[in-house]
């Protein structure tokens with residue numbers, strides 16, 4: 001069923017392909033099913049190249065590969081020959097020469113995958129682990145899986161995404177997936193400083209007012225405030241001002257539907273975009289998202305490499 005050689009953007013998938021990946025991920029959450037697949041990818045070597053920091057994505061891809069019997073090769077950028085000036089393409093071509101045909105890559109360069117696709121071998125697979133502010137497709141999938149587990153279907157849902165939307169690859173991929181699954185309403189909530197280019201988000205509503213955006217919401221996704229960006233931008237919003245208006249507190253959560261779930265892709269800035277009470281509260285599914293991340297990455301590795 002799956003025709004893709006690379007896994008870079010959710011918008012490249014059809015509804016039935018996304019649903020198939022979600023179904024397969026759900027199967028991998030069943031230990032009996034999962035244990036029967038321990039050798040599925042036993043002849044595969046997968047190189048992991050992370051040119052930006054990561055905890056969840058990096059660790060869960062390694063766990064996923066191990067559970068399917070594949071070998072993971074970890075290239076530590078700080079100790080690799082990229083510190084001596086080797087380009088990413090040369091690094092990949094050298095690892096390809098060792099017989100490796102699968103590369104999981106996180107990059108801050110929004111044009112890297114385009115360049116790689118033109119230059120790698122025809123049977124090499126590229127899997128995005130996060131691309132600049134453009135795409136984070138496996139995060140999008142694990143978010144969709146979590147919403148489906150908690151809410152069943154997407155058609156009647158109102159989903160709010162609040163935070164630094166302008167620079168968020170998580171928001172971009174999640175919105176792509178939500179649109180393909182025909183979600184009822186998607187509302188982006190952010191201050192003017194984080195207002196997204198709405199041309200990059202089709203069929204969404206936008207508001208600067210949490211009290212408007214959160215009203216009647218079934219799912220609220222909070223996003224990390226990218227402190228490093230605010231600190232370097234003299235015209236940026238202060239963290240104090242941001243938290244005052246946009247931190248998801250119990251008071252703001254009460255604006256949502258009573259059974260609303262709270263999501264966050266991590267890492268969390270506690271006390272900035274989300275309060276401790278909400279992050280650790282009964283409506284939070286943040287660690288469930290992390291658990292789902294392993295299953296989703298097993299599903300993606302299976303479909304791309306099998």
Ligand code: CP
Pocket residue numbers: 053054055056057058130139265266267
């Ligand atoms: N959500 C996410 O991508 O987390 P990491 O940066 O830790 O991988």
